Amino acid sequence: MIGPGRPLFVLFGSSIVQLSYSHEGWGAILAHAYARKADIILRGYGGWNSRRALEVLDKVFPKDAAVQPSLVIVYFGGNDSTEPHPSGLGPHVPLPEYVENMKKIAMHLKGLSENTHVMFLSTPPVNEGQILESFGKCGRTNEGCRIYSEACLKLCQEVDIKCIDLWTAIQQRDDWKTVCFTDGIHLSSEGSKLVGEEILKALAEEPSLCWRSLPTEFDEDSVFDPVDEEGKNINISNL
Numbered sequence: 001m002i003g004p005g006r007p008l009f010v011l012f013g014s015s016i017v018q019l020s021y022s023h024e025g026w027g028a029i030l031a032h033a034y035a036r037k038a039d040i041i042l043r044g045y046g047g048w049n050s051r052r053a054l055e056v057l058d059k060v061f062p063k064d065a066a067v068q069p070s071l072v073i074v075y076f077g078g079n080d081s082t083e084p085h086p087s088g089l090g091p092h093v094p095l096p097e098y099v100e101n102m103k104k105i106a107m108h109l110k111g112l113s114e115n116t117h118v119m120f121l122s123t124p125p126v127n128e129g130q131i132l133e134s135f136g137k138c139g140r141t142n143e144g145c146r147i148y149s150e151a152c153l154k155l156c157q158e159v160d161i162k163c164i165d166l167w168t169a170i171q172q173r174d175d176w177k178t179v180c181f182t183d184g185i186h187l188s189s190e191g192s193k194l195v196g197e198e199i200l201k202a203l204a205e206e207p208s209l210c211w212r213s214l215p216t217e218f219d220e221d222s223v224f225d226p227v228d229e230e231g232k233n234i235n236i237s238n239l
Helices: 026-033 050-060 095-110 128-135 142-159 166-170 189-203
Strands: 008-013 039-044 071-075 117-121 162-164
Touching (some): 026 189, 071 095, 095 117, 142 166
Parallel strands (some): 008 039
């Protein structure tokens, strides 16, 4: 830890999280919005499903940590929704198990501290044609994503956790298939912009998390601030 302590926002998930600083990603959007206000910590693991997330949950979020996050944003589901392979190998997780895994993750995170907020991102849509061009047949379908997205939303209602419906939000754009992905699965800058907007909109509903209400670190006036034409200092802390 380096001081002074800022609120910690942790992004926990699969490749949608790991790549969230690439292509003007939604993680970078949050880091920009919360500059000098909160530390955005990335814990993204490309290719992971909810089973693997459970295996490391206590290591990534130990309950005895001296400082607990103020917010954890979680995304798993896309890999879980992949069609099962005949060998039994691969990332597919049956829907009932996926829901139970996500519930365990939710309960663990909610138990970290009374001040820890949890937000889930539901499974976003995919462009199957673009996936075929990028990866060939990989078992990822938009219908599968819908099913896992709806299951995540239902779970979050039951356990009282905020959930962003990415499957619906992204498809509000008429041109979503052509502009929202780099390869049919992973988000382009336009796709991330939509995700970032939805997250910031949701966070604005919670005063303790809204970027406008959080204090700016070291924002006091200083003789070292830039000087205007009248010879007065200009505090640019909140620009």
